[in-house]
Amino acid sequence: MRSKLFVPGSRPELFPKALAGQADALSFDLEDSVLETAKAGARRLVAQLLQSPEAAASKKILLVRVNGLTTPQFEADLAAVVGPRLDLVNVPKVESADDIRSVARALARLEKDRGLARPIGILANVESPRGLRFAAEIAGADPRVAGLQVGFADLLEPLGIDRADAAAIHQLQLAVRLAAGEAGLWACDAVYANFKDAEGFRTEALAAKRLGYIGKSCIHPSQVALANEVFRPTDQEIAFAQRVVEAAGRSTAGAFTLDGRMIDAPFIRRARAVLAIARQLPPPAA
Ligand code: COA
Ligand code: MG
Secondary structure (H helix, E strand, O other): OOEEEEEEOOOHHHHHHHHHOOOOEEEEEOOOOOOHHHHHHHHHHHHHHHOOHHHHHOOOEEEEEOOOOOOOOHHHHHHHHOOOOOOEEEEOOOOOHHHHHHHHHHHHHHHHHHOOOOOOEEEEEEOOHHHHHOHHHHHOOOOOEEEEEEOOHHHHHHHOOOOOOHHHHHHHHHHHHHHHHHOOOEEEEOOOOOOOOHHHHHHHHHHHHHOOOOEEEEOOHHHHHHHHHHHOOOHHHHHHHHHHHHHHHHOOOOOEEEOOEEEOHHHHHHHHHHHHHHHHOOOOOO
């Protein structure tokens, strides 16, 4: 999931454009991009979209960002969107392992009632000081948690931390990546709201890639191609991973030298992971 494009649930005219685009994943939003007065309508529209032949035919990962657990919308949101075409439910403002366990119980109930065989995963947002403090517990709270999503607007704005402070952003990205890693999960990087600033988006995405993030949230179609490019392993990385795996196959020792570097078990595991990512990706855009 190199790119995850947000689509406000209240703007159905964007749905076909999003489905036709290049994003690996689409996140239909019922939360912050939808006005209170439009919540119920958006919920219906997103439910309809998920039940449509267009959604069934799409190979994209489909998510819905529901309203938070403490909101009056949460239960109705979940009830409306649980179905065979929902891959992940994105839960905002998660603050504890208990939050995750209650989402997991609600999902299990709905899946059972609806005879769904495939469990729906959870993408948990870490976007508050408390959420960050408990991020590793949140990640490990239930097998449904597939990944952690770092969110900066909700985390930084109330604290007055400047979004342009790259050192602060780096520290938060690393903390969330390590928390996800402790549970063996992936992490997805945050939205970059200034969508006219392609260089700013690319710089932040590259920093996230270096921290092992698998992709970045996008709010505008112009950001999708940038994310797809940044989070695709480079030809060089793939070629090197290939050589590491081949050399490991030939090596009679656990540690050996390749290009003047020591290679042993964690490097070999990483090389296999890079090749697995490369195999899943569509061919590069022309
Ligand atoms: N999904 C699909 N298509 C989108 C899109 C999206 N998120 N955002 C823009 N588009 C389309 C536009 O409809 C337009 O299509 P057109 O060429 O057929 O007219 C094209 O992409 C270019 O869009 P543009 O005119 O530059 O943007 P805009 O002013 O219409 O919208 C935003 C800008 C930020 C309001 C809009 O991109 C948006 O709502 N993004 C998602 C916001 C969101 O979900 N936030 C919550 C998560 S933080
Ligand atoms: Mg938010």
